[in-house]
Every structure is written in structure tokens, then in C-alpha cells.
Amino acid sequence: MHKRGLGSDGAAPYVLLFPLIILLAAFILYPVAMNLFSSFTQWKGYGPQKWIGFDNYVKMFQDTAFWTSLQNTLVLALYIPIGTFFTLLIAALIREGIKGWKVYRAILYVPNLLGYVIMGVIFSIYLRDDGALNVLIKAAAGSPLHFLIDPVLAINTIGFSLVVWLHLGFGLIYFLAAMNSIEPSIYEAALVDGAGFWKTFTNVTVPSVRFAIEFFVVFNFIEVFARMFPFIYTLTQGGPGYSTFTLEYGIFAQAFQKFQVGYASAWSMVLFIFCAVISTLQIRMMRRREA
């Protein structure tokens, strides 16, 4: 029986892994362990930490802001299938070779270059009641749409603008690359069989880029749960009221506006669990593909 380890490969694998292990320990394991510890303490981000057991968790589960933040995060997550389908469809249309597709692709990618903070600030000016978009809406419909002060519109505005529109550019590039790896003969066969755009899309394109779709969905989940903060902070600051107050925004508010870092750590553990579940799913998908 072949035995793996130091005996067969020597110390080389461990030496090669050592820098990565150090980095993982310093930037992932240690912060997570510290956060877990902090979640059982009363702490304002500096000075002594006071052990309070599960008090932060009890408080969190009784806090309506926490449940509202979860609900808002889940509403945003509902935009993931919409955004994925929409992006995939546009990529398929562009792949068909519509005139000037390179220009469209470039235009749609611009938001990705600007980043969330800049886009958030631009949207906060563009979408306000007396902003540029509402000038047009008022001219056409007579009254503005309260994108930023109507609670239902506000969360959906973020869902559409971030999950669908802002991710469109990246998704297009990614899906187009995946579609380019599909054998042209498959499309030719579909054409011979008389399949139109829609049948080709559902029976050839989508199954062929399944792995890319799975990755894009996982990427979007991580974005929604853990990377939306800059956009929300610059666009709505979690408001009006609590209507765009997400789990991630709640952590910020508790830790850096109220200086209840121990309590914010309890919220962070919930976010960590969500992210861990999503990452595990992603790893399983990758393994399934490898198999």
C-alpha cells in the first residue's frame, strides 16, 4: 500500500504550502476566531472586552432590525435568478453576432470599471425625486417615482441596479467566454434540425455553460451577502427607515455607528455561516464537475 506524506514526497509539499497556511491563518482563521470570541463579549472596538456569554445572540434574535436585515438580504437574493437569466440571454444575443456587439459589450462593462462607491453616489443623485431620471419620468407620466423614499421601490431599486445591472458587464464577458468554448458543430446541428434562437438557447447554450452559470450564481450570492455595503452606504444608507438595511449594513451600523463591536460580531457570525454554506455548495459543485 502506497503511503502518502512526508515519507514519499519529503517536506517539499509542506514547505510549499507553508506561506499559504500562514496567510490563511493570519487573514482568515485568526479574524474568524477573534470575531467568534468578540461575539460573546461587550466591546466597543477598543479597550477591555467583557465576557457576557450568549447575551449578544439573545439580543440579536430579539432585535427587529436583525430580522428586517435578513428579510432585505433575501429579497435581494431573489434578484439573482433574474439577473443570471437576463445576463445569459443578452450574452446569447450578442453571441449571435448582432451588429455593433463589441460596442454594446464595452458600454455594459463600464459600471464594473467604476466600482460600487462611485456608482452608488451617481445613482443617489440620478435617482432622487428631482434627479435626472425623474425629470424624464415626470415629463412622461406627470409625477416622479420615489426610488429612494418609497420602501418597496428602494429595496427593489437596489436589487435591480446592483444584482442585475451592475453585474451585467462581468456576467456578459464571463458567459461569452464560456459560450465561445462550445463546439460550433453543435450549433450547426441545431440549425440543421430547424431549431430557432429560443430552442438553441435552452437546449444547447444553457446546458453547455452550466458550470459557468453555477459559478455566476454563487458569485452573486456572495456579492449580495457580503459585498453590497459600499453601494448601499453611498446610495441609501440602509434607509429610508430600515427598508434597505441588510445584514452587512447592520454589522456596519452596530460596529461603527453605535460602537457595539461585540454585538456586531454576533451579526457577523450569522453572515459567516451564510457565506460558509454558499462556499461549501460551490466547492461541492466544483468536485461534481471534476468527477
Place this chain on the structure above:
Amino acid sequence: MKKIALGLGLALLLAAPTLFADTKLTVWDFKYGEVTGAQVPMKQIDALFESAHPGVTINHVAQPLEPQYYQIIQSAAAANSGPDVAMFHPGAREYGFSDILVDLGPYISDVKSQFTTASMEMVSIGGKLGQPIKLLPMTMQGFGIYYNKAYFKKAGLNPNHAPKTEKEFLEACAKLKAAGIVPIVSGQTYTVDFFLRCAASNAFGPDVTGLVDHSKKFTDPVFVESVNFLKTLIAKGYVEKAGLSRPYFMDGIDKFAAGGGAMFVGLLSDVGNWKIFSDKLGAKNVGYFPAVNFPDGKYKDQQVAQGAGIGLGVLTWSKNKKLAADYVKFVTTGKGAQIYASATGALSPNTVASDSNSAYPVLKVIQEYLKTGLSKDYIPLFYNGYEDDANRLCDQAFVTGEISTDQFIQEYQKLIDK
């Protein structure tokens, strides 16, 4: 031996300027980013301090406004390193960071009596005189309603008569709206927040601290009436709804200053104050009154005020605490206080600092209200982050309509019962 001593003495004397030249005092200031505003007098004050203290350099750093500012302070506290002097909001913000602020008591005995009692009370920990003083106040703060007299005239109103009663206020709004003038310009939820802070003065007067010991509650009928009144103003379209969706409070200030509407719930110091509006709209064109008086309100014409609006403190990690305290005193007293107040329109809580802004008619009006009836502002009396929680409730009741005014009162009370 004498020669050696003389030589050493000479060497020390020669080295002295070099030693002092290394003394750099770092100051963090969230107002310093106003390049044409607060930065101008602060540069002047720093230059005066440097010339009075040869070898000392002031490293004045512009920091962002709150809430980001306090996140930076929190980081400095975690690192136990940062500026020698920093600007703070007296009240909950100061008390929350009291463990990193030096007790100024031993350094300020010579100037303490120059400050108003209200300001000394506010900078004392817990708002109680006799407790450690961690800041010296640069400004006092308050809120009130500014109005554009020309627009009042245009709408057929008497520009020299402020609509201070509930009835007069509603009539004024109706006439202004009918004349095509925006009655109340708004700047985010702060308009709602400031209006309620003014209204509380009519309901609670000097007894507003009763909210802290629970002898007073927001269920007070006059406060409830003011909440319903504000809701009516919004429902009737008297409060500019577009302003509630503007991303920045400053946009509301700019709109009123540019003649975008007839009234604005503004501040007494810092931003959106009498000087800014007078300079833009014309000194004789700006009227002021501190709050709407409700029929059952026991306290008429009360001016809601914070004894101290912003202040400077010395940080515990400073290696030059005495020098830092001298700088704090220099800015908040004597010429420093005068320069700052006259340039920015801030009302100084230092009674010795002479007032060079007396030419502004609206300032005289404000000063009269300050003399006749003062009510404390309740927002800084509670916890760090209270204003954010309170404003989210204001959003839900007055902007989105998610909760009724009754629910608002209940939730508003719950926040301070915590």
C-alpha cells in the same frame, strides 16, 4: 568645572530651538475640510498659536464628517495612537469616548469661568457639573426656523411677523403654496428631526431632561400634537418631498440659501445657520423663530439649544498634553474664539469673546430668544448612535408612511427606555 558647566549650558541653549522645532501638535478636525469656511479661521488661529509658541508646529488634519469621523477616532483608540487634539460633539459622542479623552480640569481653571454654565454642563461627563470636563466648547448649537421675508411678502404675509402659532404657521404655508412658493425646503430626514427637536422645547421647555429620568415622556399631549402637525404639513405638501430623497443634507441648505423656498429648519452654528443664509439671501431678508407654539404648549418661544455644539479635547496618548491643552484653550478663548465665531457665524459659548457679527439683524433676534427661554436639546442626552435610530423611525413615520404617528410615538419612547 565652571568651564564645563558653561559649555554644557551653551550647548543646551544652542540645541533648544532644534528640540522645540520637533514639537508637532496634530489636530483632527471634521470642519477643516470646508476650504472656504471653517478652514480659513482655523489657519489664522494656528498661525497665531505657532507664533506665540516658537518651535511648535500645528499639523491640522481635515477629517470627514460624522459618522465616518468617529470610526476613525475608534481606529485611533484601538491603536492607542493618533492626534494630540481632536474635535468632538459634546454629549453622547464625547461621553462614549470619554476613556480616551484627558480630564481638562487641571489645565483650564484660569478660563473655565468664561464659558456659559450650559456649555460647561454639556462638556462635563454625563452632562453633570462637577464631573470631569473632557472638551472645551468652540460653539453652542441650536435649531430653529429661518424664513425668507421677500417670499412672505410675495405671498401676502407680513414679513416682520413670524408665524409662530400652529394656526398662523398652517395659514402661512397655505398662502405660500398658493403663491407658487415651496413653503418648507427640506434636507433629508434632518428636517423632520430638527422640527421635532424644536417642538420638544414647546412641550417640555427646560424640563426636557425629564426624558432621561423618565419623569417626562414623548406621549406628552403637546409633543404628540406636534408630531401630528408635522404629518399634516407633509400630507398637505407643505414640506418639499423631493428634499427628503436628496442624498445630502447640505443640498437642502443650499436650496434655501439660493431662494428655493420660504422656510427652512436650520441650525444656529456650524452649517445652515443665520450667517450663511443672511450672506446669501440678504441680511435684512432673513427672519427667524425658534419653534411653532402649540395652544396647549406650556413653554412659548423656547429656543432649543445645546450648550456646546462642537468642542476640542486632548487625547490620552498625547505626549504633549499640557501643550495640547494650551492649544484647546487658545482656540476656544480670547482671540481664537473671536476669529472662529466671526468667520463662521458660530455662536460662541465663551462669554468674553466679543461678537463682531452684531450687524446681522437675524442674529439679534436669535440672541433675544436665547436670553428669554432655553430648552435643552434631547438628542445628545442619550446613547452613541441614538440619532441614527431616531431618524430611521422619523423616516418610517414621515417619509415612507410605514408606521402611524401613534406607533412612532411608542417606538420613539422605546428607544430612550432601552
